[in-house]
Amino acid sequence: MFNGSCYYFHYNCNWNKDWVTAQSMCKTYGSELVKITSQGENDFIKGKIGNSGFWIGLNDRATENSFKWSVDNSTIGDNGNYSSWAVGQPDNNYGQDCVVIYSDGKWDDDECYSDHCYICEKPAS
Template structure:
């Protein structure tokens, strides 16, 4: 638990959409990272790349959080993109991952990654 949310760090490989559906089946959503403190909390729990709830599937270059469709710009501009990211390499990278370093990257949504689910603590 961190800052009023519960997290589930899943170590089964799923594509982004399957990871999101799995989180929803738990009553949660892929994680939405809103601060450096939360980013560091998540980074400290992970050892490889994990899906986060960030994507630009609807409008290229406008990343939004799947839980509420808010964009990074709506979120006080908090982001931790790795240098040169997001880059939409090969025109097929629409989903966000967090590296073990705490920086973010855009990846092809069909790749399999571990993932993090988040829901409000009750």
């Protein structure tokens, strides 16, 4: 729990998922891939993920360089939405349309078919 939301961290990275499958798995839990809205939430997640990369619910699959949160379709920059890109990211290399958070709390765009652990979030109702 953090700020009233419940989180599921899929730690078994031997059973990594591509971004679309991770999102589908979250939906089976009645949740979505996590939307990170503050430095505090990013720090909370950073403290839980260890050394693996984890999918978050941010992508630019529809329009290149227009990163949207899958849960509500808001973009980075809407209403001051928080971001934590690593230096030089997003670099928008070909096919890098989905976003991963790493142990340093920084975000990186990656190919959506790559396999990573994932984080689901179910906001307070």
